[in-house]
Amino acid sequence: MKLLAKYWWIILLLFIALYPPTLGGMSPYRAGVLIFVGIYVILAVSLDLLMGYTGQISVGHAAFFAIGAYVSGILTVKCGVSPLLAMLAGMGLSAAVAWAMGRPVLALKEYYLAMATLALNEIIVTLIIGLQWLTGGASGLRDVPSFSIIGFSFDNQIHYYYLVWAIVALVVASSIVVARSSFGRTLIAIHSDETAAKTFGIDCAAYKVRVYVLSAIFASIAGSLFAHHMGFLAPDDFSVFTSINILVMLYLGGIGTIYGPALGAVFLKLLPEVTLQFQDYEMLMNGVILIIILVFVPKGLFGIVTGIKNRFVTRGAG
Amino acid sequence: MGDFSHLVQFLFSGLTSGSVYALMAVSLVIVYKVSLLICFAQGEFFVVGALTMVTLVSKGLPMPVAFALSVLVAMVLGALVERVLIRPIQHTGVGNLIVMTIAISLALRGSALLIWGKESHILAPFSAGKPIAVLGATLQPQVLWIMGITILVLLVIWLFFEKTTLGVAMRACAENQLGASLMGISTQKAAILSWAWGAGIGALAGMTVAPLLFMQYGSGVMPMVKGFVAMSIGGLASIAGAVIAGFLLGIVEAYTIGLISSQFSDTIVFAILIIVLFIRPSGLFATTGRREV
Numbered sequence: 001m002k003l004l005a006k007y008w009w010i011i012l013l014l015f016i017a018l019y020p021p022t023l024g025g026m027s028p029y030r031a032g033v034l035i036f037v038g039i040y041v042i043l044a045v046s047l048d049l050l051m052g053y054t055g056q057i058s059v060g061h062a063a064f065f066a067i068g069a070y071v072s073g074i075l076t077v078k079c080g081v082s083p084l085l086a087m088l089a090g091m092g093l094s095a096a097v098a099w100a101m102g103r104p105v106l107a108l109k110e111y112y113l114a115m116a117t118l119a120l121n122e123i124i125v126t127l128i129i130g131l132q133w134l135t136g137g138a139s140g141l142r143d144v145p146s147f148s149i150i151g152f153s154f155d156n157q158i159h160y161y162y163l164v165w166a167i168v169a170l171v172v173a174s175s176i177v178v179a180r181s182s183f184g185r186t187l188i189a190i191h192s193d194e195t196a197a198k199t200f201g202i203d204c205a206a207y208k209v210r211v212y213v214l215s216a217i218f219a220s221i222a223g224s225l226f227a228h229h230m231g232f233l234a235p236d237d238f239s240v241f242t243s244i245n246i247l248v249m250l251y252l253g254g255i256g257t258i259y260g261p262a263l264g265a266v267f268l269k270l271l272p273e274v275t276l277q278f279q280d281y282e283m284l285m286n287g288v289i290l291i292i293i294l295v296f297v298p299k300g301l302f303g304i305v306t307g308i309k310n311r312f313v314t315r316g317a318g
Numbered sequence: 319m320g321d322f323s324h325l326v327q328f329l330f331s332g333l334t335s336g337s338v339y340a341l342m343a344v345s346l347v348i349v350y351k352v353s354l355l356i357c358f359a360q361g362e363f364f365v366v367g368a369l370t371m372v373t374l375v376s377k378g379l380p381m382p383v384a385f386a387l388s389v390l391v392a393m394v395l396g397a398l399v400e401r402v403l404i405r406p407i408q409h410t411g412v413g414n415l416i417v418m419t420i421a422i423s424l425a426l427r428g429s430a431l432l433i434w435g436k437e438s439h440i441l442a443p444f445s446a447g448k449p450i451a452v453l454g455a456t457l458q459p460q461v462l463w464i465m466g467i468t469i470l471v472l473l474v475i476w477l478f479f480e481k482t483t484l485g486v487a488m489r490a491c492a493e494n495q496l497g498a499s500l501m502g503i504s505t506q507k508a509a510i511l512s513w514a515w516g517a518g519i520g521a522l523a524g525m526t527v528a529p530l531l532f533m534q535y536g537s538g539v540m541p542m543v544k545g546f547v548a549m550s551i552g553g554l555a556s557i558a559g560a561v562i563a564g565f566l567l568g569i570v571e572a573y574t575i576g577l578i579s580s581q582f583s584d585t586i587v588f589a590i591l592i593i594v595l596f597i598r599p600s601g602l603f604a605t606t607g608r609r610e611v
Contacts, residue, residue, distance in 0.1 A: 057413055059420070104596045110412045111356045115546055116595050119588040122543070126588070130581040240539070244420055251417060280436075284428025290421035294414055295406055 016165050031157035035229050037269045038164040039222045042171050044249040044261035046218030049175055051247075052256030053184060054211050055191030056106055059114045060121030061246050064094045064216040066238035068223025070128060070135055073144045073233045078134075083147045087224035091217045098216035102209035121240050128235045140234040147228035154228075164225055171218055175258050178214070187211055191256075248286050251293050254300025263301050323454025328576040329569065330452075334461050334530065335544075336568025337468040341523035342545025343552060343560035344475065345516040351492040351555050352512035355404070355415055359423035360520050360545060361538025365430055367392045367521020368528040369535075372439045381444060388525055389518050395426075396517025397510045404513075405506070423538075430535035438532035441525070464526045471522060472561060475515075479557075488512060492555070540584075544571075547591045 019034075047061045071090035075081040081089070105116045128135045135141055146155040147163065154160040178184050189197045190204050197204055227233055245268070253264025268289075272282060293300055342360065349357050367388050374384035399422055407414055447459040479485040490498040491508040499505050523541065524533070531537065548567050552559030567587070575583045 055413065057416060105592075108595055111416065112550070112595050114358075114416050115543075115550070116592055118543065119591045119595075123585050123588045123592075126582065126585040130579075130585065244424065247417065247420065248424075280431055281428070283424055283431060287421050287423070287425030287428050290417065291403060291425060294410075294418050294421060295403075298410070298414075 013169060016169075017162075028157040031161040032229070033270075033273060035157070035161055035164045035225075037266050038161075038168045039226050039229070040246070040249065040265040040269050041168050041262045042222040042225075043219055043246050044253065044265040045172055045175050045258055046215040046222070047246050048250055048255065048258055048261040049178065049187075049211055049218075050215040051250060052258075052261065053179055053191060054187040054208060056208060056212070057110070057114050058117040058243070059240060059247065060117035060119070060243050061215075061219055062238045062240070062242035063117075063121040063124045064098065064219035065223040065226070065242065066121075066124050066128065066235075067094045067097060067216075068220030069227040069233055069238065070141070070223075071220075072224040072227040073141045074134060076145055076228075077141060077143060083145065083224070083228055084149055087221065090220045090224050094216040094220035094223075095213045098213045099209060102212040103205055106208040106212060107205065118240055118243075121238075121243055125235050125239055128238070135235075136233070138235060140232055142232055144227050144231045144233065146231075147225070160229065164229075167221065167225065171221070172258065172262060175218075179258055183207075183210075245286065248290050252289055252300055254302030257300075257302045260300050260302030263305070267301060324576065326453045326455035328572045330455060330457055330461060331576075332569035332572030333565065334464055334527070334568070335571060336565035337464045338523050338527050338541055338564075339544045339548045339567050340561045340564025341468055341471065341519055342541045343548035343564045344472070344557055345519035345523070346542075346545050346549045347552075347555060347557050347560045348475070348519065349512050349516035350549075351557075352488050353400075353404075353509045355419070356546070356549075357422075357513075357516065358416065358419040358542065359399070359426055360516065361540070361542030362423050362426035362430070363392045363396060363517040363520035363538075364524035364541050365533065365535060365538040366395060366426065366524075367518075368441065368524035368533045368537075369430060369434045369439060370521075371525045371528065372441050372533070373434075375441065385525065389521055392521030393514040393518040396513040396515075396520075399517075400510050400513035405509075427535055427538070434535055436534065438534045439528075440532060441528040443529040444526075458530065460526075460529045464530075467522065467526050471519060472557075475519075475557060484511070543591075544587065547587060547594070550591065551594050 043061065043065060047058060050056050050058055050061075068087070068090040071093055072083065072086040075086035075089055076083055101120060105113065105120065108116050129138050131137070146153050147160065148154060154163050179187075186197070186202055186207055189200070189202065190207060194204050223238075226237075230237075246265075249264035249268050250261045251264070252268060253262065254260025268286070271285075272279070297303065299306075342364065345363070346356060346360055349355060349360075370391050371384050371388040374387055375381065379387070403418060403422055404415070407418055443458070443460045444463045445459055449456040449458050451457075477485075479489055487498070487503045488508045488511060490501065490503055491505045495505050498508070524538070544567060545564070548564040549560050551567070552561070552563035567590075570590075571583055571587060574586050578586075
């Protein structure tokens with residue numbers, strides 16, 4: 001049991017690697033669903049760094065998701081840039097926007113912060129709709145090519161599945177490293193008491209901007225992956241509702257734990273597959289899930305998992 | 319003369335949306351004043367009020383009855399939300415409360431989707447009548463209703479908070495919760511009451527403007543956000559400030575759409591919000607004056 005508690009992530013990685021050839025068969029549909037799940041895991045984990053660790057509420061995370069997706073889409077469709085370079089450009093632009101907006105936005109607190117991030121999201125979306133000549137406007141941007149790296153094209157869903165989940169693993173691993181580093185502990189200090197952190201000589205504003213930039217870059221990567229997966233981009237996919245969806249994943253999984261939000265993303269994205277896509281019920285369900293989590297299970301799914309784990313581990317040790 | 323009549327027309331549409339924004343801002347301010355909480359579900363009361371009225375009218379109820387019943391439904395809903403969902407997590411921090419009101423808005427919007435479907439509903443104007451020509455521009459009779467009801471509501475709110483014991487008690491809670499409770503005022507009752515007021519006014523905004531809009535389950539987001547913009551410009555806890563800012567916002571928006579760009583009017587409104595938040599964050603905080611460290 002102790003070993004399981006320590007090396008569960010190896011089993012998980014093996015499962016992700018072996019899933020398509022064994023259980024998943026070669027069904028492109030399933031691979032497609034799991035690619036979506038992976039993209040949302042990246043989004044949820046990146047928001048967790050900002051919200052869970054640093055305590056900075058954001059109702060506009062989809063803004064950076066949008067920047068990544070549209071920079072990738074526009075550069076590959078209109079300028080013939082290679083997807084990898086386009087992705088890097090998206091990361092650069094997201095980082096620049098986050099860096100420029102970070103200091104004034106994150107100086108705000110609570111409701112003002114929530115509203116400012118929401119406004120940022122809406123500005124990006126209305127710009128996408130308005131700049132029709134560039135983005136295709138409300139009718140969307142078509143024919144985004146498959147992802148490719150130096151000539152090797154990931155047009156096969158299974159191949160793309162591996163690429164996406166490899167990036168997911170990288171993002172999750174680096175988020176864990178960041179969270180456990182002194183940088184991460186500083187973020188937690190800012191979360192628990194900004195005034196106290198300041199008296200210890202921590203430049204809170206600078207740290208908040210840095211984590212904002214990092215989480216924007218991750219979200220931008222998710223956006224690029226999304227663009228090449230869909231092949232078609234429409235502004236609806238990046239609205240405030242998407243941002244709120246990510247927020248639900250965070251709370252469902254267990255905010256401030258990295259693994260939790262990842263779990264929340266998997267759960268929330270797979271749920272419609274199980275419930276036979278009752279699309280009309282999805283919004284009500286998300287709301288109810290969020291209410292239940294807030295009132296009864298504030299630590300989320302991951303809290304339940306660790307609770308069970310701790311019981312077994314202590315029993316094994318005792 | 320053609321240009322002038324256009325300007326008048328823009329003014330009318332600005333005053334119309336301004337009324338809605340003012341009402342939304344006031345509904346947010348009332349909840350905020352008493353319970354120091356900004357409800358992200360305010361737009362849903364806007365929708366629920368309007369769509370309830372659509373349903374009641376289609377069932378054959380006379381307009382005034384349907385009107386009163388819809389406000390009542392929204393008020394009860396608002397009170398229930400406060401009692402059942404907000405109060406249990408009241409002391410777990412502002413972050414959780416923000417997320418809770420987002421959850422409530424998802425749940426209400428999701429319910430509205432199930433009840434009224436995805437399609438748009440249109441409400442008949444409150445009174446039949448031809449558009450009125452004023453200075454070369456046309457004025458829908460419904461616009462007069464909207465403005466009349468807005469003025470009436472603002473008057474009632476003013477009378478309530480200034481002249482009735484209950485209103486003064488609620489204002490006392492806003493000033494100092496502990497002090498108010500020592501004076502024998504139930505702060506919990508005041509909170510419920512403020513939610514009922516807020517939801518009712520939000521619903522009123524939706525119902526009066528419904529004949530001019532295609533109302534559907536998701537129509538509440540923009541009015542809520544613009545209400546918040548007006549609220550922040552107006553100084554957060556000030557009803558008068560919210561009203562003035564609401565009308566200003568409506569007029570600025572109408573002239574932006576008419577004279578500059580209809581594509582980017584929302585971009586401009588959100589940019590204004592961000593700029594206001596950037597310029598006056600400390601000023602805005604000063605008005606809350608209750609951040610315990």
